[in-house]
Amino acid sequence: MLQSLSIPIIQAPMAGGASTPLLALAVSRAGGLGFLAGGYKTAEEMRGEILTMYQQTQSPFGINLFVLSNDVVDLKKVNDYREKIQKEADRFGIRLEEPLADDDEWEAKLTVITELRVPVVSFTFGCPSFEVINKLKQNGSYIIVTVTSPEEALIAKESGADALSVQGIEAGGHRGTFLHNHLHSQEEDAPLLVLLGLISKVVDLPLIAAGGIMHGKDIVSALTAGACAAQLGTAFLRCPESGAHPVHKAALTNPHFTSTAITHAFTGRRARGLVNRFMLEYNDTAPYAYPHVHHVTKNLRKAAGQANDPECMSLWAGLGYQSAQELPVEELVHLLMKQVRENESNELNTQLLNP
């Protein structure tokens, strides 16, 4: 499946608005693999987007789902946190939502994906059972599981994944770790190239490199380190086809934001985004409780977006965000592939000089 792509570029699924069918279509048309994000949507909204893809392209495309665990969380801690951050919501005249544990419509979404035989299905935050993966494979889907460690890679392989999306610490958005909420604070993360090396030693599946890939030379480095394709998220955020919130797009070039960090203040699960006031003020007190904290802060983030206030929004972005360009997808993909060709020949020259 991955070998059949004419270029080794996969557009990362980005829940929360960025991954529109428009974006996925443009990437698939440019020869890469476009992805829809199933997370946070209803199963029926997801169905609509998948049907749009089928109507507009013959090319393969993917859909991504969250694998949520039934963790027991300390609700008192979540409620204390909710009370503490209510003052932020007061500024927008809104009430924060109650903590909620949902499964993001897991069964309903699996039914839609099975019915519509989506060509590529990827999972994050965990690995589905062998039975679930096997059923989707029998139905014709190609299965990718996001992993952040060699241990997770082994679990995904045993569960029948066709390929792994290897997510380095540089990556924007949520960490895809399988960890339960209470273990997140002990997590260790490796940079992408190190992780590719570690994982290629223990599994022989096709590896997709994700995290901080912004330039063709990064793609060449990932392929040289053993990946067969590169998955880019942040690089596509500023494209006109991206549905990222305009305030989020603008923040990526706002000199006021000077770095990214990993925080669980917005959702209760670790994610990398631009450092803003909310992150700085609340990261230390936020509980690790996903998706409870996500639901508590949802209205606040939405209201902040409507009020054009980037300080209370989750501005997910990878370490390389300063290189994100405002280019139509087709131009961006052509540019990346031109850079790949230039850097492949540099790589070859280096090999010739140092045989």
Ligand SMILES: Cc1cc2nc3c(=O)[nH]c(=O)nc-3n(C[C@H](O)[C@H](O)[C@H](O)COP(=O)(O)O)c2cc1C
């Ligand atoms: C705004 C945003 C939203 C994301 N949402 C998802 C998602 O819904 N599912 C998923 O598997 N990964 C998601 N990711 C992570 C990407 O799949 C990928 O690992 C990451 O974008 C790679 O790093 P980069 O952003 O530096 O390219 C998201 C990333 C960003 C930036």
